[in-house]
Amino acid sequence: xxxxxxxxxxxxxxxxxxxxxxxxxxxxxxxxxxxxxxxxxxxxxxxxxxxxxxxxxxxxxxxxxxxxxxxxxxxxxxxxxxxxxxxxxxxxxxxxxxxxxxxxxxxxxxxxxxxxxxxxxxxxxxxxxxxxxxxxxxxxxxxxxxxxxxxxxxxxxxxxxxxxxxxxxxxxxxxxxxxxxxxxxxxxxxxxxxxxxxxxxxxxxxxxxxxxxxxxxxxxxxxxxxxxxxxxxxxxxx
Amino acid sequence: xxxxxxxxxxxxxxxxxxxxxxxxxxxxxxxxxxxxxxxxxxxxxxxxxxxxxxxxxxxxxxxxxxxxxxxxxxxxxxxxxxxxxxxxxxxxxxxxxxxxxxxxxxxxxxxxxxxxxxxxxxxxxxxxxxxxxxxxxxxxxxxxxxxxxxxxxxxxxxxxxxxxxxxxxxxxxxxxxxxxxxxxxxxxxxxxxxxxxxxxxxxxxxxxxxxxxxxxxxxxxxxxxxxxxxxxxxxxxxxxxxxxxxxxxxxxxxxxxxxxxxxxxxxxxxxxxxxxxxxxxxxxxxxxxxxxxxxxxxxxxxxxxxxxxxxxxxxxxxxxxxxxxxxxxxxxxxxxxxxxxxxxxxxxxxxxxxxxxxxxxxxxxxxxxxxxxxxxxxxxxxxxxxxxxxxxxxxxx
Ligand SMILES: Nc1ncnc2c1ncn2[C@@H]1O[C@H](COP(=O)(O)OP(=O)(O)O)[C@@H](O)[C@H]1O
Ligand SMILES: [Mg+2]
Numbered sequence: 001x002x003x004x005x006x007x008x009x010x011x012x013x014x015x016x017x018x019x020x021x022x023x024x025x026x027x028x029x030x031x032x033x034x035x036x037x038x039x040x041x042x043x044x045x046x047x048x049x050x051x052x053x054x055x056x057x058x059x060x061x062x063x064x065x066x067x068x069x070x071x072x073x074x075x076x077x078x079x080x081x082x083x084x085x086x087x088x089x090x091x092x093x094x095x096x097x098x099x100x101x102x103x104x105x106x107x108x109x110x111x112x113x114x115x116x117x118x119x120x121x122x123x124x125x126x127x128x129x130x131x132x133x134x135x136x137x138x139x140x141x142x143x144x145x146x147x148x149x150x151x152x153x154x155x156x157x158x159x160x161x162x163x164x165x166x167x168x169x170x171x172x173x174x175x176x177x178x179x180x181x182x183x184x185x186x187x188x189x190x191x192x193x194x195x196x197x198x199x200x201x202x203x204x205x206x207x208x209x210x211x212x213x214x215x216x217x218x219x220x221x222x223x224x225x226x227x228x229x230x231x232x233x234x235x236x237x238x
Numbered sequence: 239x240x241x242x243x244x245x246x247x248x249x250x251x252x253x254x255x256x257x258x259x260x261x262x263x264x265x266x267x268x269x270x271x272x273x274x275x276x277x278x279x280x281x282x283x284x285x286x287x288x289x290x291x292x293x294x295x296x297x298x299x300x301x302x303x304x305x306x307x308x309x310x311x312x313x314x315x316x317x318x319x320x321x322x323x324x325x326x327x328x329x330x331x332x333x334x335x336x337x338x339x340x341x342x343x344x345x346x347x348x349x350x351x352x353x354x355x356x357x358x359x360x361x362x363x364x365x366x367x368x369x370x371x372x373x374x375x376x377x378x379x380x381x382x383x384x385x386x387x388x389x390x391x392x393x394x395x396x397x398x399x400x401x402x403x404x405x406x407x408x409x410x411x412x413x414x415x416x417x418x419x420x421x422x423x424x425x426x427x428x429x430x431x432x433x434x435x436x437x438x439x440x441x442x443x444x445x446x447x448x449x450x451x452x453x454x455x456x457x458x459x460x461x462x463x464x465x466x467x468x469x470x471x472x473x474x475x476x477x478x479x480x481x482x483x484x485x486x487x488x489x490x491x492x493x494x495x496x497x498x499x500x501x502x503x504x505x506x507x508x509x510x511x512x513x514x515x516x517x518x519x520x521x522x523x524x525x526x527x528x529x530x531x532x533x534x535x536x537x538x539x540x541x542x543x544x545x546x547x548x549x550x551x552x553x554x555x556x557x558x559x560x561x562x563x564x565x566x567x568x569x570x571x572x573x574x575x576x577x578x579x580x581x582x583x584x585x586x587x588x589x590x591x592x593x594x595x596x597x598x599x600x601x602x603x604x605x606x607x608x609x610x611x612x613x614x615x616x617x618x619x620x621x622x623x624x625x626x627x628x629x630x631x632x633x634x635x
Binding site: 092120 | 248
């Protein structure tokens with residue numbers, strides 16, 4: 001795939017309308033966004049502005065009504081057309097990090113991470129060794145065979161980040177990843193995301209309200225009433 | 239790929255073990271019910287085989303001697319013995335009654351038989367056969383008697399001289415074999431007052447009490463005091479004779495009903511056990527429904543408690559087949575635990591049942607297939623719920 005020549009993700013004129021006729025809601029009215037490999041951007045906006053809708057379109061769980069989206073140069077949506085297998089796209093090309101870690105409680109730490117390559121058809125042994133590498137990169141290698149319930153909240157969040165990276169996706173979507181954390185922990189998570197973006201050459205889009213971390217972004221997309229406005233951030237080191 | 243169902247079961251093994259054991263007890267009861275039915279059929283077969291007879295001669299128009307009362311004079315056997323194809327005959331009397339020993343009462347089937355003839359106990363597991371012509375008994379070991387013990391039946395005490403095995407009536411009562419004369423006496427035994435009254439009435443009747451015929455009154459009174467009736471005549475047919483032909487001859491010439499082994503088997507299984515088997519069938523249906531409800535409920539609950547995890551699994555690319563398969567395997571896993579526990583407890587408590595419980599491997603196999611089918615069916619609701627989970631739910635609104 002032409003990773004170097006294309007941005008990790010590019011959307012142009014993305015629109016989403018919920019419902020039809022009188023009661024239709026235009027949640028996205030033409031969103032443009034381009035994020036390069038290794039870049040972390042913030043996505044902020046007031047409640048009801050369309051953040052969740054955009055995240056769901058980017059995450060390929062709802063289909064936009066119009067506009068274009070491509071991941072690493074490959075079209076995903078194009079004015080009503082879409083690629084066949086959105087499920088495989090989510091598995092292979094997009095990583096997800098949520099407000100809570102949402103780990104699979106009945107799998108141990110390694111298998112929570114290894115599950116993704118396994119779902120993509122990688123053999124168990126190889127998937128687990130990849131998982132252990134990622135856990136080491138996130139400083140939780142020592143918890144590799146622990147049960148999820150034995151981890152602290154911070155450790156769980158690191159495992160969740162390792163999981164998002166497991167299939168080396170070009171795009172990672174983070175939905176309020178620091179909301180429940182105090183400022184030290186929140187900044188730690190942002191530092192990890194920045195490191196990982198560089199290390200794995202992924203584009204990370206962070207949806208957030210969190211005043212503590214907003215100054216860390218170099219670029220911020222403001223979304224208001226279904227439209228985005230790009231703005232330079234302070235880019236302070238977390 | 240790892241087995242998600244197996245991991246979830248191991249993770250929540252307490253829940254699964256608890257539910258599996260509960261389900262297992264139900265399955266155990268179900269297997270035992272089937273075993274009781276098989277035991278009844280087996281008892282009937284042993285009853286027929288153990289009698290040593292090829293034909294049962296009973297009162298015309300009856301399904302005797304086990305399924306209906308039948309009464310014959312005890313001298314018809316002599317005329318049957320003379321028929322072609324008949325090797326040996328034996329009079330038998332069957333009476334269900336209470337026996338008491340050591341202060342406890344138990345229900346037994348008293349069998350009056352003639353020594354050395356069809357109808358005597360097939361084999362002994364302890365003691366010796368009846369050798370005196372009165373007041374000795376051979377009992378089925380299920381009666382709980384011991385050799386040498388004295389058992390009271392009505393007015394008389396019997397000495398238990400031998401024990402036999404697997405000789406029970408069609409309703410499961412252990413058999414107690416006594417000489418035919420004793421059984422006849424018990425069956426028609428009048429109490430002392432009735433006896434005195436009847437003697438007086440006979441003595442007052444001038445046609446019996448004739449001064450010119452000495453001994454007549456005594457003979458009449460003696461005949462009144464004893465019974466000349468039996469319930470059935472068992473026939474062993476001669477080598478080479480067709481039991482069906484011999485039976486046809488007896489029916490034609492003696493105005494009696496004659497049943498072959500196959501017919502007797504049909505009477506016992508199709509007529510006598512039929513009601514019980516329908517009853518057991520009902521129980522099997524109810525237990526199946528209850529098991530299905532339990533499995534459905536627990537699997538549904540486990541699934542609903544995992545909605546968030548299922549949404550995450552779908553979001554990260556798990557297929558519907560993976561998720562549906564996980565739930566189906568959990569239901570089947572529960573069924574396997576339940577079946578293993580059920581088969582184990584059924585074997586454990588079978589000897590404690592008062593009735594013979596025969597656990598056939600074929601029934602266990604059918605039971606296993608049924609459990610798997612029920613579990614698959616029960617998982618449908620949970621699978622539907624899981625497939626409706628939207629991966630978007632993992633992303634906050
Ligand atoms: N499933 C839906 N059906 C109809 N309208 C919706 C739905 N989801 C969101 N909306 C509407 O779309 C707009 C944007 O919502 P949302 O994307 O959730 O914004 P945010 O996450 O920024 O609060 C809101 O007006 C909301 O009411
Ligand atoms: Mg929202």
